[in-house]
Amino acid sequence: MGTKYTEDHEWITVDGDTATVGVTDYAQQQLGDVVFVETPDEGNAVSKGGEAGVIESVKAASEIYAPATGEIVEGNSALADDPALINSAPEGDGWLFKMTLSDAGELDDLMDAAAYKSYVEGLE
Amino acid sequence: MSDDADVKNLPLDSIHRELGAKMVPFAGYSMPIQYKDGIIAEHTATRTAAGLFDVSHMGQVRLRGDDPAKALETIVPADIQGLAVGRVRYTMFTNDKGGVLDDLMVARDEQGLLLVINAACKAADIEHMQSAIGNQCEIEVIEDNALIALQGPKAASVIGQYTTAARHMLFMHHQHLRIKDVSISITRSGYTGEDGFEISIPSDAVEEFVQLLLDEPDVSPVGLGARDSLRLEAGLCLYGNDLDPDTTPIEAGLAWSIQSRRREEGGFPGHAIIKDQIDNGAPRKRIGLKLEGRAPARAGAEIANKNGDIIGTVTSGGFGPTVGGPVAMGYIETDAGTKGDSVDIMVRGKPLAAEITSPVIVPHRYHTV
Numbered sequence: 471m472g473t474k475y476t477e478d479h480e481w482i483t484v485d486g487d488t489a490t491v492g493v494t495d496y497a498q499q500q501l502g503d504v505v506f507v508e509t510p511d512e513g514n515a516v517s518k519g520g521e522a523g524v525i526e527s528v529k530a531a532s533e534i535y536a537p538a539t540g541e542i543v544e545g546n547s548a549l550a551d552d553p554a555l556i557n558s559a560p561e562g563d564g565w566l567f568k569m570t571l572s573d574a575g576e577l578d579d580l581m582d583a584a585a586y587k588s589y590v591e592g593l594e
Numbered sequence: 595m596s597d598d599a600d601v602k603n604l605p606l607d608s609i610h611r612e613l614g615a616k617m618v619p620f621a622g623y624s625m626p627i628q629y630k631d632g633i634i635a636e637h638t639a640t641r642t643a644a645g646l647f648d649v650s651h652m653g654q655v656r657l658r659g660d661d662p663a664k665a666l667e668t669i670v671p672a673d674i675q676g677l678a679v680g681r682v683r684y685t686m687f688t689n690d691k692g693g694v695l696d697d698l699m700v701a702r703d704e705q706g707l708l709l710v711i712n713a714a715c716k717a718a719d720i721e722h723m724q725s726a727i728g729n730q731c732e733i734e735v736i737e738d739n740a741l742i743a744l745q746g747p748k749a750a751s752v753i754g755q756y757t758t759a760a761r762h763m764l765f766m767h768h769q770h771l772r773i774k775d776v777s778i779s780i781t782r783s784g785y786t787g788e789d790g791f792e793i794s795i796p797s798d799a800v801e802e803f804v805q806l807l808l809d810e811p812d813v814s815p816v817g818l819g820a821r822d823s824l825r826l827e828a829g830l831c832l833y834g835n836d837l838d839p840d841t842t843p844i845e846a847g848l849a850w851s852i853q854s855r856r857r858e859e860g861g862f863p864g865h866a867i868i869k870d871q872i873d874n875g876a877p878r879k880r881i882g883l884k885l886e887g888r889a890p891a892r893a894g895a896e897i898a899n900k901n902g903d904i905i906g907t908v909t910s911g912g913f914g915p916t917v918g919g920p921v922a923m924g925y926i927e928t929d930a931g932t933k934g935d936s937v938d939i940m941v942r943g944k945p946l947a948a949e950i951t952s953p954v955i956v957p958h959r960y961h962t963v
Contacts, residue, residue, distance in 0.1 A: 502616075502819065503634040505913040505920070506888040508942075524942070526890050528633040528913045529819050553888065557632075 474537070474577050475586035481561060482537045482577065491537060492565040493525070493556065496590050501527040504556040509534075509545025509567050516542060516569065518576050523566065525556060534566060538576045543568040604650045605740040605797040606804060613808075613815050621713035623651040626817040636820035637915040640786055641956075644746035645816035645824075646807050652741055653716035654794055655723070658706040659731035666700065666707060669726045671843065671862045673853035677702045682766045682781050684851050686843055687722060692864030692871070693839040694846070695722060697831060699792075701768035701781055706731070708768070708779060710741070710792070712833050739779075740800035745790030745824075748812040750961065753791055756806070760791060765960040776803065782961060785821065787828025787954070789961045827914040827921055829882055829953030835893055835910045836880065836923055844871035845878045845925065847953065875928060882953040883908070883922040883939065885946055890920035891939040897924055898938045898945065905930035908939060916956050923953050 473483045479497035483490050498504070506526040516522045516536035523534040523545070545567045549555060555564035571577075581589060601619045604610070610617065615626035626648065628636060639645055657666060663674040672685035679702050687695040696715040701708040711719045723733050744753060754761035756773045763769060763782040770779055776799040784790035795803055807813050822832070831837045837846055842864070849872055856862065857872055885891060890913050897906040906926030914921035922939065931937060931950050938945035 502628060503632045503913075506890060508889065526888075526913075528823060528915075529627070531890075531892070550888075 471577065472582060474580035474582060475589075476535070476537045476580055477589065478535050480535065480537050482580070484571070484574065484577070487570055488543055488568045489538065489540070489571055490565050490568050491522075493534070493560050494586070495560050498557045498560040498564075501525060501532060501556070503528050504553045507546075507549040507553045507556060507566070509549060510542045512542055512544055514542040516540060526553075536569070537580065538569070539572040540569045543570060604648055605800050606648045606650065606742075609801060609804060609808075610648065610815075615815075615817060618818075620818060621651050621716075623713065625651060626815070628817040628819045629815050631814070633817070633819035633823060634913075634915045636814060636816040637823050639814040640746045640816055640820065640824055641788060641916050642747065643812040643814065644744055644748040644752050644790075644810075645786070645820065646804065646813050647743040647745065647816050647821055648740070648804075649743050649792070650740040650797075650800075651713040653709075653711040653713065653719065654736040654739055654741060655709040655711060655720065656706060656734040656736055657709065657731050658734065662706045662731040663702070665727040665730035667856070667861060668730075669722070669862060670698075670700070671852040671856050671865070671868065672700070673856050674700060674702075674707070676853065676855070679704060680768055682768050682783055686837070686848070686851070687719060688843070688862055688864040688868070689839055690863050691840070692842040692844075692867035694833070694837040694841055694843060695719070695839060697833050697837055699781070699783060701779075703768060703770060703779075708794075714834060736794070738797055739794045740797045741792060741794050742800065742804060743784050743790060743792045744807065744813070745784045745786040745788045747789060747959065749788070749790040752807065752810050752812055763791075763961075765789070765962045773803065774806075785830055786824040787830065787956055787958045788824075789959055823912055823915060826910055826912055826923060827916055827956040828958060829923065829955060831880075831923075832910055841925070842868055842871055842876060844868055845876045845880065847880045877928060878906070878925045879928045880909075880923065880925055880953055881906075881931070881933075882951040882955050883911070883924060883937070883948045884917065884951050884955060885920040885922065885939065885948040887946060888919060889941060889946055891922050891941050891946055891948070895922075896940045897926055897948075898940060899930060900936060900938070903930075905937070914955065921955050922948070926950075
């Protein structure tokens, strides 16, 4: 399964038992300069659509949502010292957290890359 | 989309869009919150070179008549009768509780007074003036002029290329000048803590003038986002956040704007309460806050002392690019803390460590001499 996308402009990539989650390039453009990220703690249970942290930009705080139900394995510790990674590498080194999935089927109705691209074009 | 119908365009709207501005509705106008380089870059450019702001959303009002200064004094606590031609003062409209209805700048010229008022309060302020002093002076809302601000250490050298007179103006002075054959009204003042100018210029001439300024290598366009982070670091109040009808200028640390004759004589709404607070102290005071971590605290967050008692509230907060970390402004009970004290600011249920500072976290660099 390739990377999937949510309407909240987050991406999720599954690799074996864990999935990595981040925000998209479109999201970081909307957020502006990121100054602080609160990633969820290891061991936290999250549900699809539930809160999983906060991204603070200069102007405002934005919630991060869990795109699926599962348990947090790791928050990206690099973001503590360099929150701006979200701006410079949102779909790479600026990943937010890794999680296990309770039900990989929850990802079926998320958008693939092409669908997300159209979705974003429709917003602009 | 129906919201857009109520949102007006600024005279410089097409330039903002050409520059790739992110536009948001603010005080009834579509305004640039940032341009391509982002808030942090725009903020830094203003403190190191020069930032150009479109503040045409603000209200510009001319008062004329036999004695507009005397009339205005009935609704503001500053000494306006003693304001000489060519000078500018900061003041506020007060209510009967000594609270603030809006803060504003007043300049005196040969024809009377020129006021700049906040966009969000424009209609209310004009109505207030009409009903309080409309029979004592002529109140003209200036609709045909744009208002731009050029702020930063290079502002004077930039504007100096077009008018040497501006280079010699001191902070809080006003002049009428001509630049490239256009009549402008200019004050050396601003809302960033830096040296700079605010320029009122006919809307039909502003685009060309702004293009000239933007062609200067030292000048960057700056939006509302950086305008807020700049004024926050400089400890300047934002009406609606740090000033409101329930907050007196004394609580806000603005007693300096009430000159001694007015303190004694009064003649403005709320004088008794304000005089009492000047003489005997006010129950609250405005403070600055420097947070230890990276997480910002924003308006509404509670401030607690180290015993866990809530002693106040944050009224403005965000990230300060010059400071390199989160900063905030708020009010605490007057005796609950002082500069240097450690407090906690409650954000999302967690205490964030902070230090009480002067609200002026980044020193002002006004051209006073």
